[in-house]
Each structure stands twice: as structure tokens, then as C-alpha cells.
Amino acid sequence: MTFVAKPRTHHPLLPVNELGLTRRDYEGSVSTLCAGCGHDSVSAAIVQACAELSIPPHRFAKVSGIGCSSKTPSYFLNKSHGLNSVHGRMPSVMTGANLANRDLYCVGVSGDGDSASIGMGQFAHIVRRRINMLYVVDNNGTYGLTKGQFSATNDKGSTSKKGAPNLYEPIDLASMALQLGASFVARSFSGDKQQLVPLIKAALVHKGMAFIDVISPCVAFNNHNGSTKSYEHIRQHGQNVVNADYIADHEEITADYEPGTFEDVSMPDGSTLRLFKIDENYDPHDRVSALNYVQRRGQEGEVVTGLLYVDPDASDCHEILDTVQRPLNELQETDLCPGNDALQAVNESFR
Amino acid sequence: MQPTDIQNPNYFHKVVDCQWACPAHTPVPEYIRLIAQERYTEAYMLNWDSNVFPGILGRTCDRPCEPACRRVRTEEKPVAICRLKRVAADNKGDVSDYMPRVPAVKNGKRIALIGAGPASLAVARDLLPLGYEVHLFEKDPYGGGMMRSQIPAFRLPIEVLDEEVNQILDMGVVCHFGEEITSMKAMLDMGFDAYFIGTGAPRGRDLDLPGRSEVDDFIHIGIDWLSSVAFGHIDAIEGKVIVMGGGNTAMDCCRTSLRLGAESVNVVVRSAFDVMKASEWEKEDAMREGIPIINNRPPKEFVHENGKLKGIVFECVEPVEENGRLKYVPSGEPDVFMEVDHVLMAIGQDNHCPWIERDIGLEFDKWDCPVLDEITFQSTNPKVFFGGDSAFGPENIIWASAHAHQAAISIHLMCEGKDLKADRPPEGVNLISTKMGMHEWAYDAAHDASGRNLVPLVAQEAALDDVKVEVELGFDQVLGAAEAQRCLNCDVQTVFTENLCIECDACVDICPMDCITFTGNAEEGDLRKRLTAPAPNAEQDLYVSEDLPTARVMVKDEDVCLHCGLCAERCPTNAWDMQRSVVHVPQLGSFAE
Incomplete structure (x- = not known):
């Protein structure tokens, strides 16, 4: 627990975004997580992504469940809407928030315990419902808050801090999200912001369910030699398949890239997602082959990272339900109750 | 870049901007901490050891430390280092045992x-x-x-x-x-x-202008005149006074004249206001007492009548920048005649x-x-x-x-019959960890964002009435303590140990000033552009580590670091530590450690 307050003073050359805000204006309170926790880097990446996208904080909703990961919404965007909900029930609350106000940038933060164990049903169904949101899992493979038991995403054979091996097969949330119909699926590493920040930006502007599984080492209980989710292990075994570069619509594309090595994907807000295929055989638009690839490499002990799958033309829950364009929470009684004459006309049509 | 050699005493000494800028290398942050602890006598002695005259310098120093103060770069106004020195001197106890x-x-x-x-x-x-x-x-x-x-x-x-x-x-x-x-x-x-x-x-300089030799009685060399006032040979000056010159002696001359009964006092300077030699605060002090400072007026001639000085004719010029240097050209305005009874020359000394x-x-x-x-x-x-x-x-x-x-x-x-250069004692630096517990540091790490405190003054009427009444009252203990809190403790250094680092980015994420970057190594110019925040101030060093396991290096820009200790506070492996640097500047009979 850090007792020194983070000074408000910032670098004199800190850039200002379109709203006149600096990155520091998107921060939350100082983290109470263990020093060195990967989750803090995920929070920092969300802060940076939101600042660079010039997201108005009041249009940002952050919801979480229970666990170390679910504490993190306190540590970013403290001027936004937030709710720390019940264990594993973030998806229900987020669904409600998104249905009530479709104009919100919805970000749900969950952990491997919160999503892959107690909230597994909730996770499956929010993906299936295609809520327009970013679902982030801070995945450290351990129950840090209860002192280091294996979680459901912990790899078979990976050991505890004391050396006892895990006997069960892991749940791969990214594969599940692919299988359940998420239209944007990525995996990243808390220690690689160059990869993570563009992914978060793209996921935030993506229309539909965007899921990012972030391997985020638990520095206290799962960062040892027998762990497959330690800083060192991920740096050695992480395998990037598709790098994403987020290019805002007002930015001129000037960087020199080798022709043929990338593909541009138009995003709903007019921006561009530039995909660099590290592995030529990988197709980020083919759900089935992506699933195959991730699973096969996983069997070989590799952790596939990067943008695994994207469907830029996906629809979201509001389109499926054909709701009005105005956020439901703005509709007044006069909008919702058309009056007696309209009711009579409807009744008349059934006679 | 090569890894930084933190064994070199100058590396961390330079990070303590005030101490580095002080010709006597007074350990400023250390004595400010002593003031914050109300240990005024110790603070005084630490000063006395390196600069010999803390009470005098706490009132009169030219303060090269203050423009160098890191707060000028992180906010705006430096810590009132000089006036804190006076706090130590004013509140010290008996120093004879020390x-x-x-x-x-x-x-x-x-x-x-x-x-x-x-x-x-x-x-x-x-x-x-x-x-x-x-x-x-x-x-x-x-x-x-x-x-x-x-x-x-x-x-x-x-x-x-x-x-x-x-x-x-x-x-x-x-x-x-x-x-x-x-x-x-x-x-x-x-x-x-x-x-x-x-x-x-x-030897105060004089000005050889037409009419100069005829009016000797009315023209006084500034430093000699001040000396006569100090020793009681002169206790009055009558009529209209013009002080010529723009240095600190000119400011002392004009303020002294005002106190000795001059009817009017003007300071006339040949150059522009911003380039005057006088310290900014001395100009402010003079102007606060209502003394006009007239710039861009080189004198042309002394006008006299029957052996009595009548006035001075000044030319009107304006500064023009040429190749980065100021040049003065006639402004086109007609020459100005100013009536005067006495002239004080304060245009330099040799x-x-x-x-x-x-x-x-x-x-x-x-x-x-x-x-x-x-x-x-x-x-x-x-x-x-x-x-x-x-x-x-x-x-x-x-x-x-x-x-x-x-x-x-x-x-x-x-x-001792030794060589004056080869046998000169070397400089040194000691680093002492300030870590006292999980989250406890032996210094006040919290950043105080409050503005610079102003020094209280005596009422102006009382000040102008008597040349011996001290204008500045100095900070009292309460104000002194408040000002002491503004010090950033730049001597408590961020020391990085490569082989402990797990590259978790915790320090990068928490640093309020974006000082820390993990990146591939490069030449300094290239590296400065690739940092989390750009580091254009080449006068401030980059602290570069040895190669880390990912083949990257840690680069810290020393420029605007607040020394808040958050990097060390959030480091899970103590790869960062906050260590107090004690710079050993060779000096005979030094007792301070």
C-alpha cells in the first residue's frame, strides 16, 4: 500500500488532447494493489488509450466484479461512471448500463476468477448478447486476493509458489470468446504497452463485443520459475501473430511500411486499424481457423498474443433489438406513452 | 549510450541543482531538512562549514542556487533557499560548542x-x-x-x-x-x-564625458560613497539624485540616497531593463520603494553653470537583437535633459x-x-x-x-611540501539508503505543490526613515517551515539496480513526471526523442542502466524528477531505491558529514 500521494504536478511538455485534457486527467486514485502488479499496467494502458482517443470521461462507464482485477476501475478515469458490483456479475450490470445508455463507452474489468469461475455463465452470455463494450480480463492465473490458489485459467503443470503442480486443464477465455461470437478478440500482456494500448483503443471504438485477455502477472503469488504467467515466462513464450496499429481519422498516415505486409481495417468512427501479420498464414478474419491456431499453439506452450479476430462489420445488441437511436434513459414519458388516441388506434387495428 | 557511472561524484552532485550551482557547494537540501526539523543550529553550522557566512549570505547572497532550483522547471518559482539560510541564522542557538x-x-x-x-x-x-x-x-x-x-x-x-x-x-x-x-x-x-x-x-569606474571635470564636487563614485555612509562620514544627501548604472551597487546607492534625505532619486541605465546586472529581487526592492528605473539612456554630457552641476543630457536608444546579441541604436526620440544635484556613479568596479x-x-x-x-x-x-x-x-x-x-x-x-594539483584531495560521494520500512522513508517524500512564500517587510515609512532599519523581516519559524516543505529533496537520489529489475513497468506507470522509460538503447540524441516524455533539456543528464534481460535499458531523465520516491515505493523488488547522496567537496577542517 503506497502512502505517498501521487503529485498532481505533471511533465511540462505533457501533450493535451482534443478536449484540452492531459493523460494525467484520466487517472484514478493511487493503486492499493501490490507494487509491481500487472493490473496497474493495464490501468495505465486504459488511461493512455482514453486520453489519446479524447474520450469525454463523463461518457465512460466502468464496471467490475470482485477480485484484484475488479479493484482496478478505482485506479483509472476517476471522473467517469463506475460500479464495483457483485462477484462474477459485472456482465449483468454492464448490460443494464449499456441498454439504458447506448452512447456510453462501456468497459468491464474482470479477472480470471471473476470470469472463468464464479462468473462463467455471465461471461458466456454477455459475449453471446454482443453488448457493445470492451471486456478486459486481467488474467494472472491465480487467486491473489485469497493468497495464491490456482485459478481456472492456470495451465496444467504450472506450479504454485511452493512448487505444487496444477492438475487441471486450463480454461482459455480468448478461445471461448471466439467460439461464443465476440466480434473483436485479442490477447495481450500487461508488460507490453506498445501492443496493449492500440488494442484497447481499437476495442473501444469497435462496435460490438470486444474481448481482451490480458496476461497480467501476479507479482506476489504467480511470478516464480514454475509459473506460466510470470513476467519472464510470457516474455519468452509470448508469440505475437497480428500487431495492430490504431490510426485516428484525423491522423495522416505517414509511416513507411513495407507494402503487402499490412491490411487496413476501417473502424466505425472513421479511424483505421492497421494490421501487421507477423505470421503470414494467420487470418484474423476467420473465426474457426483463428480458434484452431490459438488452441494448437497453446498446446505447444506458446501464448499467442495480438489481435486474434476482428469483424469490422459486426452488429451489437442495440441493432439486434432494433432500439431507437436516442439512449433509452433520455426518453421522456411523452416519448414512451403515445397517449390514448394512439392506443385506441392500435386497439382498433385488432378488431 | 554507455551506462551511467554513478560512482562519479559529479553525477549525483549535478542532480542536486542548487548545490551544483552554489560556488561553495553548500548542501542545500540537507540544511533545509534540518530547518524543517527545527534543528536551526545544525542547519546553521552546515552552512557555516561550506559558505562561512550564513547570516550575511542569508540576506545578501546573489543566489546562483535559486535560478538553478528544479522547481523552476517543474513549476515556476524556486524554493526561497537564500531566505531559509537566514531562518537558520536567525533561530540558531549557541554555536560556540560547534x-x-x-x-x-x-x-x-x-x-x-x-x-x-x-x-x-x-x-x-x-x-x-x-x-x-x-x-x-x-x-x-x-x-x-x-x-x-x-x-x-x-x-x-x-x-x-x-x-x-x-x-x-x-x-x-x-x-x-x-x-x-x-x-x-x-x-x-x-x-x-x-x-x-x-x-x-x-576601484569604482568613472565616466569621462564633456563637463565631467568641472563638476567634481557633485559626482561621487558609488562604492566610495556607500563606504563613507557605512563608516558615518556621510549622513545626508540633498536635492535631486541620479544614480548611473544598473548593477546591485546602483540599487544600494539609490535606496541609500532615499533614506539620507534626497528630494528625488532616479536610476538611469544605458541598457535595457532585462539585461541589467542587478539581481531581479534587488530591482524589485528599489522599485517597491518608488524609485524609477529609466532604461536605454546613455549619458552624453554634464551640464553645469558657474561651477555647479545643473543636469545631464541623455541620448535615447533602443535595443535591437542582432545575431542573438543586443545592440543599441538611436530610437529617434530627442535627447533628454534631467536636472540633478548629485550623481552617484555605479557603473562597475575594477x-x-x-x-x-x-x-x-x-x-x-x-x-x-x-x-x-x-x-x-x-x-x-x-x-x-x-x-x-x-x-x-x-x-x-x-x-x-x-x-x-x-x-x-x-x-x-x-x-606541507606537496604538489598543489596532484596531491589535491579528491571529490567523493556517499549514498545512504533512506528506506526505513515497507513504505517508510527517512525523508519527507510527499510533494508540496504550494507556491513560494513571500518574505515579510517592515512598514515602508519606518524603513525609509532610517538607513539602519533592516527592510526584510525574514521568515519566522512558521513561514520558514512552510517554505522548507517546498524543497524537493533532490539529494535523495533515485538509484537503480539492474539485476533486481523484473521489468514490470510499475515505476513507469506511477512516475508523475514521466521520467522513466524502458527502451532499446541508442545514441543520446535519438534516445532523448524516444522517451515516455521528450527530454529536450540537454543540460540535464539521462541516467542509463546496463542492458536488462529483454535487451532494453532503463532510461531516466533527471530533468524534472520530483524525487517523490514513488518509483521506489511501487517497485516490487527494490530495484529502485531512494538514497541520500552526500557529496564530499574537499575543504580543510570540514566537520560536516
């Missing part, structure tokens, strides 16, 4: 100091505890030199001056006051083992040593300054050393202290 002991049995070496100004006094202080017999020669009946004769009492009360001068004289200096030295040759014949000349830059014969093996350069070694302060006569203004021209008291420490080392080495 004074170095002077041996009763001498070492047999006799040293002559000529001129009883700050430089000679500081040499005396450094040499006396080593058993030297020190003789001090001064033409005036008191010690203090220009601190007494040129700094008006409303800025530096006599009691403060006497206290700190006597502290040294009472250590056992053999004083020869009221004895003007008229021949260096005769001095050398007296057979001292070494001679130190600290006679200042005693070295002047007519009493040193030019045939005794002591060379002077074309500006009539002695030829000296810049490190040892030894002249071309190996037994003769210079320091203070007499060495390289007019400077400030703090420079005199700095020169004196080096000259004293040289004198000691020479008397």
Missing part, C-alpha cells in the same frame, strides 16, 4: 592575509584549526571588507556582520587593523610562509593593486588582474595566492568563500 577547536600549540607556519574581506576571513577559518599562525592586515579599523563598506545596513545589520566576522577573528587571528599595506615587496620581506591577497575590486610592485615576479594580465591558476589560486609567485574579487574581478560573497576554500587547500599543500 566551533572547530584551534590548537594552542601552533604548527610553526605563518600566513599573511591582506584585506579583511570575506575571502581572507574564510581562509583564516580554514587554516586556523590546523595550527597555522594567521596574520590579517586591513587598512580599515574593522574586519568585513566590502560586506561592511558597500552593503547598506538596511540590507545587512551591523550586528549580524559583526557576529560572523568576530566568530572568525575570535578563533585567534592576529589582527593588524588600520595598517594599510603599501608595498608587497616589503610584505614578502617579512618572511611569511604564504600570502593570501583578498583586497577585492576596490581590480586595483598599485601597492604590488610589478617587478617581484608577480604577473598581471592586460585587465590588471593577477595571472592565476584557476584551480589552485596560486599566482606566478608561488607563495602568493589570490581570492575573492581580487582574483578574477567583481563577484559575490559566496564566490569569495569558494575561492578561499581552494586557496586554503593550496596554502596547506604548499606548506
Whole structure:
């Protein structure tokens, strides 16, 4: 627990975004997580992504469940809407928030315990419902808050801090999200912001369910030699398949890239997602082959990272339900109750 | 870039901007912490050890430390370092037990100091505890030199001056006051083992303009006039006064005139306001007392009638920047005539040593300054050393202290028969961890964002009524404590240990100033552009680690680091530690650690 307050003073050359805000204006309170926790880097990446996208904080909703990961919404965007909900029930609350106000940038933060164990049903169904949101899992493979038991995403054979091996097969949330119909699926590493920040930006502007599984080492209980989710292990075994570069619509594309090595994907807000295929055989638009690839490499002990799958033309829950364009929470009684004459006309049509 | 060598004493010394900028390298953050702990006596002694005159300098220093202060770069206004020094001096207790002991049995070496100004006094202080017999020669009946004769009492009360001068004289200096030295040759014949000349830059410049010689009675050389005021020979000035010049002496002249009954006082400067030599705060002090400063007016001629000065004609110019330098061209306005009864000339001063014969093996350069070694302060006569203004021209008291420490080392080495350069003691640095527990540090790491405190002043009527009433009241203990909190503790260094780092990015994420980056190594110019925040200030170093397991390096830009300790606080492996650096600047008889 850090007792020194983070000074408000910032670098004199800190850039200002379109709203006149600096990155520091998107921060939350100082983290109470263990020093060195990967989750803090995920929070920092969300802060940076939101600042660079010039997201108005009041249009940002952050919801979480229970666990170390679910504490993190306190540590970013403290001027936004937030709710720390019940264990594993973030998806229900987020669904409600998104249905009530479709104009919100919805970000749900969950952990491997919160999503892959107690909230597994909730996770499956929010993906299936295609809520327009970013679902982030801070995945450290351990129950840090209860002192280091294996979680459901912990790899078979990976050991505890004391050396006892895990006997069960892991749940791969990214594969599940692919299988359940998420239209944007990525995996990243808390220690690689160059990869993570563009992914978060793209996921935030993506229309539909965007899921990012972030391997985020638990520095206290799962960062040892027998762990497959330690800083060192991920740096050695992480395998990037598709790098994403987020290019805002007002930015001129000037960087020199080798022709043929990338593909541009138009995003709903007019921006561009530039995909660099590290592995030529990988197709980020083919759900089935992506699933195959991730699973096969996983069997070989590799952790596939990067943008695994994207469907830029996906629809979201509001389109499926054909709701009005105005956020439901703005509709007044006069909008919702058309009056007696309209009711009579409807009744008349059934006679 | 090569990994930073933090064993080099200069690396961390440079991070302590104030201490680095101070000619005497006063350990500023350390004494400010002592003030915050209400340990005023210790704070005073720490100052006394390095700059010799804390009470005097706390009122009069030219403060090279303040423009260097990191807060100028992180916010705007520096810590009021100088006025905190005065807090230590004003609130100190009995210091006699802290004074170095002077041996009763001498070492047999006799040293002559000529001129009883700050430089000679500081040499005396450094040499006396080593058993030297020190003789001090001064033409005036008191010690203090220009601190007494040129700094008006409303800025530096006599009691403060006497206290700190006597502290040294009472250590056992053999004083020869009221004895003007008229021949260096005769001095050398007296057979001292070494001679130190600290006679200042005693000749005020004059201005040879049409009419000048006819109005001698009404034109006074600023430093001589101030000296006459200080010694009570002059206690009034009548009529309209014009002070010519834009330095600190001009500011002292105009404010003194106002107190001695002048009908009106104007300062007229040939150059622009921003480039005046006077310290910013001294200009502010003069203007606050209602004294106009008129710029861009070079004088043309003195107008007189029947042997009496009537006024001065000034030309009107304006500054034009040409190749980065200011040039003055006629502005086209007609010449200005200003009525005046007395003129005070404060346009600079020069070295002047007519009493040193030019045939005794002591060379002077074309500006009539002695030829000296810049490190040892030894002249071309190996037994003769210079320091203070007499060495390289007019400077400030703090420079005199700095020169004196080096000259004293040289004198000691020479008397010991050692080489003045090869045997000079080296600089050093000690690093001491401030970590006391999981989240406890032996310094106040929290950042205080409050603005600079203003020094309270006496009521202006009372100040202008009496030349001896000190204008500044100084910070009281409460204000002093508040101002002390503003210090960033730059001497508590961020020390990085590569082999402990797990590259978790916690320090990068928490750093409020975006000082830390993990990236591939490159040349400095390239690296400066690739950091989390750009580092355009090339005067401030980059702290570069050895290669890390990912083949990256840690790069920290020292420029705007707040030394808040959050990197160390959030580091899971103690790869970052906050360590207090104690810089050892060689000095004779230093007791501070």
C-alpha cells in the first residue's frame, strides 16, 4: 500500500488532447494493489488509450466484479461512471448500463476468477448478447486476493509458489470468446504497452463485443520459475501473430511500411486499424481457423498474443433489438406513452 | 549510450541543482531538512562549514542556487533557499560548542592575509584549526571588507556582520587593523610562509564625458560613497539624485540616497531593463520603494553653470537583437535633459593593486588582474595566492568563500611540501539508503505543490526613515517551515539496480513526471526523442542502466524528477531505491558529514 500521494504536478511538455485534457486527467486514485502488479499496467494502458482517443470521461462507464482485477476501475478515469458490483456479475450490470445508455463507452474489468469461475455463465452470455463494450480480463492465473490458489485459467503443470503442480486443464477465455461470437478478440500482456494500448483503443471504438485477455502477472503469488504467467515466462513464450496499429481519422498516415505486409481495417468512427501479420498464414478474419491456431499453439506452450479476430462489420445488441437511436434513459414519458388516441388506434387495428 | 557511472561524484552532485550551482557547494537540501526539523543550529553550522557566512549570505547572497532550483522547471518559482539560510541564522542557538577547536600549540607556519574581506576571513577559518599562525592586515579599523563598506545596513545589520566576522577573528587571528599595506615587496620581506591577497575590486569606474571635470564636487563614485555612509562620514544627501548604472551597487546607492534625505532619486541605465546586472529581487526592492528605473539612456554630457552641476543630457536608444546579441541604436526620440544635484556613479568596479610592485615576479594580465591558476589560486609567485574579487574581478560573497576554500587547500599543500594539483584531495560521494520500512522513508517524500512564500517587510515609512532599519523581516519559524516543505529533496537520489529489475513497468506507470522509460538503447540524441516524455533539456543528464534481460535499458531523465520516491515505493523488488547522496567537496577542517 503506497502512502505517498501521487503529485498532481505533471511533465511540462505533457501533450493535451482534443478536449484540452492531459493523460494525467484520466487517472484514478493511487493503486492499493501490490507494487509491481500487472493490473496497474493495464490501468495505465486504459488511461493512455482514453486520453489519446479524447474520450469525454463523463461518457465512460466502468464496471467490475470482485477480485484484484475488479479493484482496478478505482485506479483509472476517476471522473467517469463506475460500479464495483457483485462477484462474477459485472456482465449483468454492464448490460443494464449499456441498454439504458447506448452512447456510453462501456468497459468491464474482470479477472480470471471473476470470469472463468464464479462468473462463467455471465461471461458466456454477455459475449453471446454482443453488448457493445470492451471486456478486459486481467488474467494472472491465480487467486491473489485469497493468497495464491490456482485459478481456472492456470495451465496444467504450472506450479504454485511452493512448487505444487496444477492438475487441471486450463480454461482459455480468448478461445471461448471466439467460439461464443465476440466480434473483436485479442490477447495481450500487461508488460507490453506498445501492443496493449492500440488494442484497447481499437476495442473501444469497435462496435460490438470486444474481448481482451490480458496476461497480467501476479507479482506476489504467480511470478516464480514454475509459473506460466510470470513476467519472464510470457516474455519468452509470448508469440505475437497480428500487431495492430490504431490510426485516428484525423491522423495522416505517414509511416513507411513495407507494402503487402499490412491490411487496413476501417473502424466505425472513421479511424483505421492497421494490421501487421507477423505470421503470414494467420487470418484474423476467420473465426474457426483463428480458434484452431490459438488452441494448437497453446498446446505447444506458446501464448499467442495480438489481435486474434476482428469483424469490422459486426452488429451489437442495440441493432439486434432494433432500439431507437436516442439512449433509452433520455426518453421522456411523452416519448414512451403515445397517449390514448394512439392506443385506441392500435386497439382498433385488432378488431 | 554507455551506462551511467554513478560512482562519479559529479553525477549525483549535478542532480542536486542548487548545490551544483552554489560556488561553495553548500548542501542545500540537507540544511533545509534540518530547518524543517527545527534543528536551526545544525542547519546553521552546515552552512557555516561550506559558505562561512550564513547570516550575511542569508540576506545578501546573489543566489546562483535559486535560478538553478528544479522547481523552476517543474513549476515556476524556486524554493526561497537564500531566505531559509537566514531562518537558520536567525533561530540558531549557541554555536560556540560547534566551533572547530584551534590548537594552542601552533604548527610553526605563518600566513599573511591582506584585506579583511570575506575571502581572507574564510581562509583564516580554514587554516586556523590546523595550527597555522594567521596574520590579517586591513587598512580599515574593522574586519568585513566590502560586506561592511558597500552593503547598506538596511540590507545587512551591523550586528549580524559583526557576529560572523568576530566568530572568525575570535578563533585567534592576529589582527593588524588600520595598517594599510603599501608595498608587497616589503610584505614578502617579512618572511611569511604564504600570502593570501583578498583586497577585492576596490576601484569604482568613472565616466569621462564633456563637463565631467568641472563638476567634481557633485559626482561621487558609488562604492566610495556607500563606504563613507557605512563608516558615518556621510549622513545626508540633498536635492535631486541620479544614480548611473544598473548593477546591485546602483540599487544600494539609490535606496541609500532615499533614506539620507534626497528630494528625488532616479536610476538611469544605458541598457535595457532585462539585461541589467542587478539581481531581479534587488530591482524589485528599489522599485517597491518608488524609485524609477529609466532604461536605454546613455549619458552624453554634464551640464553645469558657474561651477555647479545643473543636469545631464541623455541620448535615447533602443535595443535591437542582432545575431542573438543586443545592440543599441538611436530610437529617434530627442535627447533628454534631467536636472540633478548629485550623481552617484555605479557603473562597475575594477581590480586595483598599485601597492604590488610589478617587478617581484608577480604577473598581471592586460585587465590588471593577477595571472592565476584557476584551480589552485596560486599566482606566478608561488607563495602568493589570490581570492575573492581580487582574483578574477567583481563577484559575490559566496564566490569569495569558494575561492578561499581552494586557496586554503593550496596554502596547506604548499606548506606541507606537496604538489598543489596532484596531491589535491579528491571529490567523493556517499549514498545512504533512506528506506526505513515497507513504505517508510527517512525523508519527507510527499510533494508540496504550494507556491513560494513571500518574505515579510517592515512598514515602508519606518524603513525609509532610517538607513539602519533592516527592510526584510525574514521568515519566522512558521513561514520558514512552510517554505522548507517546498524543497524537493533532490539529494535523495533515485538509484537503480539492474539485476533486481523484473521489468514490470510499475515505476513507469506511477512516475508523475514521466521520467522513466524502458527502451532499446541508442545514441543520446535519438534516445532523448524516444522517451515516455521528450527530454529536450540537454543540460540535464539521462541516467542509463546496463542492458536488462529483454535487451532494453532503463532510461531516466533527471530533468524534472520530483524525487517523490514513488518509483521506489511501487517497485516490487527494490530495484529502485531512494538514497541520500552526500557529496564530499574537499575543504580543510570540514566537520560536516
